[in-house]
Amino acid sequence: MRFGAFKDQYVGGDHWAAILDSIADLKDHFDREEHFRLVDSPDKYSNTSREASDVVEFGTAGPGRALLLYGCQPATSREEIVFALPPKEVVDRYVSRYFHQLDLVASSSVHGPTFLREYEGFWANPDELSITWIGLLFSMMCLALIATDLSESSPDFEREQRNRQIILYREKTVQCLMMGNYTQGGKHVLETFLNYVYIEFRVHTDAEGDLWYLLGIEVNLAKRMGYHRDPKHFPNIGPLEGEMRRRVWATVLVGDSLLSGQMGMPRMITNEQFDTEEPRNLNDSDLEGEISELPPGRPETEDTTSLGLIARRRILVALGAVSGLTSSLAPYTYEQMMRIDTILNEAQRNIPPPLQMKPMSSSVTDSPQTIMARLFLSHMFYKGQIMLHRRFLFAESASSKDNPEYSRTTCLNAALESMRIQQILDEETRPGGQLQTMHWRVGSIMNHHFLTATMILCAMLYRKQTLGRDEDIMQALRGARSIFLRNSAQSKEAKKAERAVSLILARAGGPRFEMDLQLDPTGARVGLWDTVNGAEWSAGVLSDLGLEFNQGGSLPLRSVVYDAC
Template identity: 25%
Template structure:
């Protein structure tokens, strides 16, 4: 069979123009080293990028094209040819090396580039080439390409599909070559994953690899639960269906739906939000809670300016503009999470009304009137309030994208030094707000398993100055000098967070990339740089605490949140490789890193000795946050528990004999799981309507204990599941009054009525029952039971779990 006509398969000898033979000067030997090594006159290993450029952290590593053939040219007749670029795999590249070892011939990829019209030019009869004659209208230049570029080029060409499949088969078979290296294994992993989802699909949503649900590949290790290899979906054994667990799960779902039966639109378009501001005594306490807990990481307000507006409001409430009242309501809605007076449940219920009033204000169609600094502050406060009050916290990424685009349209991505007529205070507020917007956006992307959709090339806004709020105010006409980096100010933590934004954006990009994953060398490089950043931050905080121990300038909650905001990206970075460590010891470092990180996330101290103790019957702020807050708190707890469970199971599988010593060595890890079960029970008692976390951790803990003593795993798992659901059902019944049946829930939500007959118009000004739960996560996505991931997520044949 004759070879099809395709310029990809033209022989190399047909790619260089030639004319009748003519005397030539001796050609120089083509340069094989990269241009950077040639310039520095050092030895080059001719890889891409080469070892020298990698070691010296050179921004670019490039190879020059072969020099053009020198020849005699008739000055009166110059040929300006078409050009064709031929991309050939280098013999020393990853693809070229393995193709050569396995006897695979890879064709060149040639592209013809038309030159400008040159009808006045004529070919020179004296032009010649030692490679033989070709058309004088074309000239070919050979350039080299990195291995992954070659794979991308080949995969895009339909004629080379068979070749690519042959190459994948060769690389996937370890017997084909004795040279087994980490680089080859990584290359193999990327090829194997080309057809995988690289995420988890559930109902109408896609969760990327950085989302905590992507870790549920551990389901196939749990007794009574397994992964169907044909559909890649979890399923329950028949023994689980025979218990009364499902009946109690149905009751839990009915109670949760009763809590949601008050329709959401009851709080939207509330024209009476001015009247919902409480007394000044309550406002003072709620504002103080916000300033104590939230303004250290997310710098949104200029505190002296806010206090001035706050005092002016109480002098003339009716004359205060709507933007400040909305800001005040949002500040109090965040502070209500940490407010612990006897009427705290009432104000947490009110916080939901305030939040929906702000959301309605943002969503009005007159967006031009919102394009000011207060409008952007309200946008930021709304997202933080949604996270703290667990209102659709898992959908923050959608709203964060709108906020980022609003900031771009207002020019916040450009440094104020490029903008005219900017006061020092206004310029500094813009820099702080941009840093806050970037932080909210990247955290939302990580939590949602989505790309951040922004890079450091998209903005040039400088970091905020290291100044306290009192150092800069309206009367200031010239920008004060920034304090040294070792001096602690109210913006120090934000500045240090922003210094790691480039690395964290890279991790989010790698984790949620739908095509390729990073090489393990790249993972280790990012780990080294981010770990160095964490060490510097901890050293800085330790010096600050030593210089001012009483009262501390940094409270333990701020220190924990600051550390979590950076450290959890390492867990996302290492988790895919940690799953392979049980089969390949080269990835053991990732396994150890994930275990250390999970342990740290579950053992952060809630207070330190230099902080004042909370009043009797009150909780410290960090404990309060872990119990009530939505967003990353829930995902972090579940994620850490899955890592610990997988580690214990791996240790049990690796042991040849079970001894008391090994069981005692695992006791600290099991205690972490027990502590997580208690924490999740507290969340259900105070705020959480979702019992799946408590059920899952209770089940895996029971299985571990059964494995250690040789008991029947299925019996232990079913009994632990029954006890977990019974406890959660009792906690839900105490907190949530069941005012409607489960069947009436959908009707109430659909027609906009509440269970007591209050419609949209009649109930706008109503205050909900303070006993009801207003900290429900996943409002727009019903992850409650039993038609969520526990049942229907499996029965609907949804792709699930960690793809390894």
């Protein structure tokens, strides 16, 4: 728990900042730094003074806060909102991009053939559909723009134009929700809200508390509208609507697990609170026409509209079981932990074959969307292993039945595999890579899990409990530090992580590591002392490592390699 001048913040023990926060001496050191900075310039660090780096490029022209929570100006009329739509041929391109580039988002919120009929009807008669349907359309356009692949060489005016459009369409989405009295529920409301939350998630580089509050609204909307109960309980819900409700609820579950975990908070939905079944492996075309009953699912060897969502739901329901155990205030035994370990491993084995992890060299004929899905699912599995086994990473055996060696090995392997995925994404999302068009999908949630894995490796290296894999850990941390350093200008979390990794590597690597730290990305020489002491640690900082400081708060000379230049 952190108490500050501008906010109080709690994060659970699985959060990367909490792992760091257990390094008591470093925590004290950076707490003193933060205190002196706040005394020196309090306005600079207040929540009302938000840095441009809080928001990624396409959000910089807008406020750093979630628009729905901070007083979006209401539209004066429905006509004003409709007037903001570009010509149909432009909207056509956005809608096409939405369905092809945002396949997982699209499949979870709309049934393609039904939407197409509504879409054509809207252009024939704009008054025919509800204001929340128009909000859904604006949210699709906004997400399509976010997914636009602008190269680094794109002219500035193109980027500025895209930024303005994203801000405008986000505003119109919120205005439609407000005009449609979204808290009352209704048709298209939850689907539009899901897209809106994803918009806010995409336009922020780091974890934002606003997103968690939006998630709370989303979850309560879904429950209030009965999405947590399977449609089979309600005879007035037809097969198509029922299956789409299952997809939407699966998306709510996924969002809860990811965003709550990112904020270091328990899930809002526990597995005991819902009985909505898993969606079937069906294409949208399987649900066309007047169907009296739901067709059987296709084999899971066949990639369909809903296969990715099914896989995400399976692994994240298992993560929910992990979170339920680790966030419980009641103590739990190693035996209980191993039961959840079995559930997690079973979920990983039940990932459909097309989405099972395989080497990049064996994926050259696969679509970028499929490759990203594999990386994400594997990453979530490793995240679950770290969450589950971290408690026993440095613990002594409490019982002869315990096997902490298994937990240590599992935790280390999961952290190293997470770092390998980070390296793959860093390389393949660059221009010319297999995932270049997917670079926008590497957001704060995936980066949060990379931070957690990084801090696990830092803790093991500092405590000299590396299971004989010192070089593997050092190599992974060097790669992670390089990535965090490149991203530190846009992400305060990356900046924090880079400083922590630099410190741990400097202590462990000796003179060899000094040369690695001499050049920043611009080619300028940089001293490690500047790297370490220039950190801006705000929420939780270092924990499980226990670095020692001199009485004055500085690092002892033996701990730091100075830049002699």
